[in-house]
Amino acid sequence: MAESLLLVTHGGSFHCDEAFAYAILRRALPPGVLAASTLARTRDPRAMEAADIVWDVGGVFDPLRGRYDHHQRGAPVRPDGTPYSSAGLLWAAYGRDAVRAVLAGRGGEDIVEQVWADMDEQVVRLVDLADNGQRPVPDFGDEGLDRAARIADGMALPYLVDALNLPWDADPADRARAEDERFLRAAEIAGTFLDGRIEQIRARIAAYDAVLEAHGRSTDPRVLELDRGMPWQGPAHDAHLPVLFAVYPDKGGEAWMVGCMPPEPGSFAQKLPLPEAWAGLRDAELARVSGVADAVFCHLNRFIAAARSREGALEMARIALSFAHRTGREGGEH
Template sequence: MAEIVPKKIGTHSGAFHCDEVLACLMLSKYTSEFKNGVITRTREQEILDQQDIVVDVGGIYDPSKHRYDHHQKSFVDTFSSQHDIRLSSAGLVYKHFGQEIIKNVAQSLLDENKDNLNIEIPLNQETLDCLHQRIYDGFILGVDGNDNGVEQYPLDIKPTYSDKTQLKFRIGRLNPMWTEKNADENVRFRSAMEIADIELRWQVKILLLSVLPAYDSVKQSVLNRFNTHPSGEIFTLETPVPWKDHLEDLEKSLNLGKQIKFILFPESPAKKAWRIQSIPENWGTFDQRVSLKEEWRGIKDMTELKNVTKIEDIVFVHNSGFIGGAKSYESVLRMGLESIEAHNAKLNNKQ
């Protein structure tokens, strides 16, 4: 059998960034054509010309020649007509190889977890298409935006806190510091690829093994919300599953508006305690359509909390009023109904 010669992957030398690290990782681990490819980091055009594929350098975007740079002025490509952020090298690789990448990542995760799943998760085309789109929108798009200098928020809004746990920071800090003498850039690049791989696999794993399988459960719970209460303003999940993304989609597809105010769910599958959580006024924020009653919030002393709420098995109410808990389902339902009643009374008094 003829020996398989690994393909040659080229990218730029010097300081490395999240986009080409992720691009090289996806190509060299999750595509059949470039699997185990030899990565060369250079800016010398003669060497780049010898590579089977080049990302993030070279000034050329030509898929037919496997040239994927995005720095030239003529480059304006986005992932689809529904997107308006230009692609980085990670986005370019994902646009052209993403379906294969997602299929291989997903299959390896299913193989890895096959003895530890309590439900069967089919890897059909519908699942793959959903993963492909969601991974771009929820992960790769952020890499594209960061690399192209697109602000996440309008410039007139001052961030209330700094989040430096993002992938770009975790990769960026592996670049040699100016005080280091003998740091090997290529070794650091390989370490950065390992971090990118861990992040990519987690992004797919969360969707494949947790979020997507929860859709039917959330949908059925929303449709059955009038069984929780005739108002339809509260719904119950019998199993604690990821629900926020699905509820946002369901509110749109079912034309629910902002009718639902609270969700009830067990703390664990054993149902020994229950939680009540408010639905955000605007998705992706912490503001609430209806908060748990103000006079209940943040009381640490259990005797005082029980006296104030008149709920014997209450456990807590968060300071901000977005979540609370009790030992029984009946009590969290009561917490929601009383909070909605108090909220409506306050609105009526303002009028």
């Protein structure tokens, strides 16, 4: 008989942190234990006293007793002084087990630790900040850009979860039951996001060695030749490779892409954009202008292009390099 646990968080409306925390627990606990366990959303002190794990309610932080609240005086903070939410507290206690479960043996403990740390920095910490009213919205000093940043921030996971709460004037026959159902839906969405980000980080880590190996085989160190699509910009940046373009097959296998290297990860700029004369052209017109017979596409912003063959894509990269060399702009940022 599997161990049965009583899991308790507060009832009523919910935030991202407790829904995300429940998603963490659902992955960290052994399947048999999870199946035999019960979730109670309540503020009843007797239920909290009887519970095995309590989070986001109760006014106590004591991992040895399975208590993970962050609302009381003296609540734990991160080493840099920023506050935890229940998501961060559960991630610290159960996150590594959750990562192991999602990876299912694809990587040793060093990979588990790296994925856990990256998730903590890139996702969980932001959930913690949001729950404590410290959302890091950038200040561009421009009214339009600041408004766009606030709108984009409003589509982040904490607000998506918050949108699943019942509106104040909803009048279901059993409000508590309806709120519980919505909480479970929110935890499901948060869990899907959690799984996807863990997989993305694992894939990025796996891509690092593959990118270095492919770069060692590439004819020109400025043109990274890949046999399959993968996250290549981050590894190329981290390894300080002199890459300006990458050539790789698209996911459908119908074309070969020429991607430009940004000056830094996440940037929409390019160290060297594709030739200006190619911008926005397609098919026969692009083939005529570029001189590459099977060229099929060049984005208007010149950060990516495509040809029908690997040889055609490589030729486009070589031509782009020769244009830059003639104009003295190779390696510059535009």
